[in-house]
Amino acid sequence: MVSLIEELEARESAARGRVEELEAKIADLTSLLESEREVWSRLRIARETVAEVIADTSGLDSAEPTAGDAGPEMVAPQREPVEPDVRVVGAIMVPHWREGLTSDVLPDVYRDIVEVVADASGPMQAKQIVPRIGLPAVTGKIEGTRGKLKRLVQRGWLIEDQPGRFGPAHPVAGTKSANSGNDKGSSL
Structure with missing residues (x-):
């Protein structure tokens, strides 16, 4: 036993x-x-x-007047509202920011980046953002994230106040600024 x-x-x-x-x-x-x-x-x-290139080239082709066009008849195409659950092939996946648009319309990784930057107390660098979105802090991931940050700046979601330092361009709906608790009835 x-x-x-x-x-x-x-x-x-x-x-x-x-x-x-x-x-x-x-x-x-x-x-x-x-x-x-x-x-x-x-x-x-x-x-x-590829979607950006197609959108840019198709937008240029339709917006350029030909010799026979008088010009005023040409109407700029209206952008349709972007729905967060709609994924259309060939469309710009990171839409330009406009009033009323929330980060919900962004692809997951871009939304994560915008939320991390919005939650920060000040401008952030790509190497600070990478671990906060769940990626390893290796050169390839940092550079890929830097490219996404630059795209978000181009589309109006973020600002780059100093080279390599990114901050929110607009308050993100549903989030509070890190300094919002310091505003005790300021009239400024």
């Missing part, structure tokens, strides 16, 4: 073996997940870039 201590040691050893095996699987899956995220990110960026 096996003693109680020996039985507990055997069970502990078996549990430790299962934990080590699961940790090894998690490490493998984490590595695989990171490489697949990188592929996904590259494909998404490529698609967004």
Whole structure:
């Protein structure tokens, strides 16, 4: 008959073996997940870039008057409101900011970036934002995020008050400024 201590040691050893095996699987899956995220990110960026180029070139083609056009008859195309749940292929995925538009219309990673910047007490650098959106602070992720930050600046969601330092261009609906608690009835 096996003693109680020996039985507990055997069970502990078996549990430790299962934990080590699961940790090894998690490490493998984490590595695989990171490489697949990188592929996904590259494909998404490529698609967004192509959509921008198509939108820019199609907008230029339709907006340029021809020799026979008098000019005043040409009407600028009206932009349709962007719905957060609608994903249209070939459309600009990061819309230009306009009054009443919330960060809900942005793709997830862009929304995360805008929210992190909005929650910060001051302008942030890409290397500060990357870990806060759940990415490893490696050069590739920092540079990819910097590109997204620049796109958000171009589209009016963020400002770059100093080179490489990004802040919110507009208050984000539903969030409070980090300094909003300091305003005690200021008349300014």
